[in-house]
Amino acid sequence: MTFHAENKGPLPNSSPAMMDVLCPMHAVLDATGHVVHAGPTLAKVFGSMPLVGLRFAELFEVKRPQTDGSMRMLLALAGVKLHLRLRSAQRTDLKGVVVPLAPGAAPAGGALIDLSFGISVVEAVRDYDLTSSDFAATDLAVEMLYLVEAKTAAMEASHKLNLRLQGAMIAAEEKAYTDTLTGLRNRRALDYVLERLAEAEQDFALIHLDLDYFKAVNDSMGHAAGDHVLCEVARIMVEETRSDDTVARVGGDEFVIVLKRLTDAGRVHDIAARLIARLSQPIPFADRICTISASAGSVLSCVHAHPDMERLMLEADTALYVAKDRGRGRHVPYSPDLGQACDRRSTAGCSAVGADAISTGPGPEDRAASKELDGDE
C-alpha cells in the first residue's frame, strides 16, 4: 500500500494511499485511458505484470453496456454499473464503476474506476490466492466466502440426510410392495406396474394363473406344505420370466404375471405352457410329494387400441375360468368369443371356478380332453 506517484492525488482531499485502503481494487486512468495508479489488490490480480502505463482497454473488456472502452465512452458511462472481463488467462468477470476526477485533480481529464469481483469472488480468491487483507475492511467478500462455505457444508449434511431417508423410503416401499411369504410382488405392486404401463402406453401380456389342487395339498398335508409349495411355485415363476417382468401373488394361490413388450400370442402360450408343465412336476416336501398343477388365462394389451387395465384383467380372468372349465392344467388365451361362452355358461350354471375346492386331481378323461383342446389351439 505504498504510494510512489507523488503529486498525483486523484481526487481533492483524498490520496492514492487513502483510496488503496478504501478501494484496493481501484485504478486511476489519465485522459488517454492509461493506468497511472492501481490499488494493491488489483495489482496482485495482475501478478508480476506492471499495470501503470498500460491502456485500460488492453487490460479489461467492457461487456456491458457495450462500449469501445475508450476514455470518452468510459466517462460517458460515469456512475453506471459496468460488467467487465479481465483480458487474462482466467478471464475473471468483474463489476466496476467509473467516476471522473474532479476539476483540478491530476491527471487532468482522468477518471477513477473501482472494481469488484461480484459473484465471481469465490473463484477469484482461489485463482489469485487472495486473503482477507486484500479486501477493504468494510467489504462483505469474506462474509460471502464464509456463507458459501457454510452453506455448502450444511447442504452436504442435508444431502446425506436425504439419501438416508430415501434409502429408508425405498426399503419401506419395497416392503409395502412385496408378498411376505413368497417374496413376489403383491396386488398393490401389480396395480402400480399396470398403471405405469398404461401411462407409458407400453405393450405387455398378462397371464392370470391359478394353482390347481392346491387346496387339497393344504388340507391333507398342512399349511407348512402349502407354504412350501407356494414358495416353490414363486421360484419357478421367477425363473421362467425375465427380470423386468412382474410376478405378483394376488390371492392365496392366484398369480398375475406381466410380461413386458410381448405382443406375440404364440410366445405367451409357450411361456404359459412351460410354466404349467414345470408347476405340474411333483414338489417334494419333507418325505412326501405334493402334486399340483396350474391353469392360466392370458391377454395381450396390443389387441386393444386403448387398453383399459380393468378390462384386460377381466379378460385374462375369463380365459382362466375357461381353462379351469376345460379341465385345468392348461392355458387359454383370451378371445372375444370366450366371454360370450362364459356368459352363456354362467347363466346355465357354469361354476368351473369353485370346482377347484372339491377337485382332487385330473382324471383320465380330463387329460384326454385337455390334449384334444390343446390340439385345437
Place this chain on the structure above:
Amino acid sequence: MHGLINRAIERFVRDTYGRDVWGAVMRRAGLDYTEFESMLTYEEHVTHDVLGAVASVLERPLQDVLEDIGTYLVSHPNVEALRRLLRFGGPTFTEFLHSLDDLPARARLAVPDLILPDLELRDHGSGRFSANCRGGVPGFGHVIVGLLRALADDYGALAMLEHKGGRDGLEIIEIRLLEVEHASGRSFELGVGVAK
C-alpha cells in the same frame, strides 16, 4: 437440541475413543439408536443424557470432556470444515476474539435453526480479555475454553484460558494473550474450502 450439537459429541467420541465406546455411551444414555443425524432436531434431554453417559463411560469429569470436545472441533481433521468456518472470524487470533460476539449469528446464517449460547467479549487491555457465555447447555463455557485454546494454537498465538465458573446461566472465561504470534500456526487460505 440441534442434531449438529449431538452429532459433534458423537464424532468426538467415535473419532477419539472408537465405535465400541460410542455404542456403550448410547446404551448408557438409554437410547435405542446409535447415530445422530446432523440435520434433525432432538429433545433437549438427549444432549444432557448423552453428555452424562460420555462422562460416566470414560470415567472423567464432565467439564474435562466438554473442553476436549471444544479442542476436537478445531483440531481433528474429520471436522476440518468447522475449523475453516471458525477461521473466517478473522485473520488473527485477536480479531477472532473480537468476532466471538458474532459467532451465534454466523452459525444461524449457515443453519437457521442452530441456536448457540450468546457470547460477549470484554477487552480489559494489555492482552487480557473475558468472554461471557450465556444460555444454552450448562457447561458450554468449557467447550468454548477448549475451542479457543485450540484456535489460539491454530492461529499460532500463545494464550492462557481459564473457566472462572458460572452462576445463573452465565459462565465467564478468562483469556490472557501472552504472544500474538509465538508460532507459525496452521495455514488458512480463503479459497480452499469450495475448491472441490
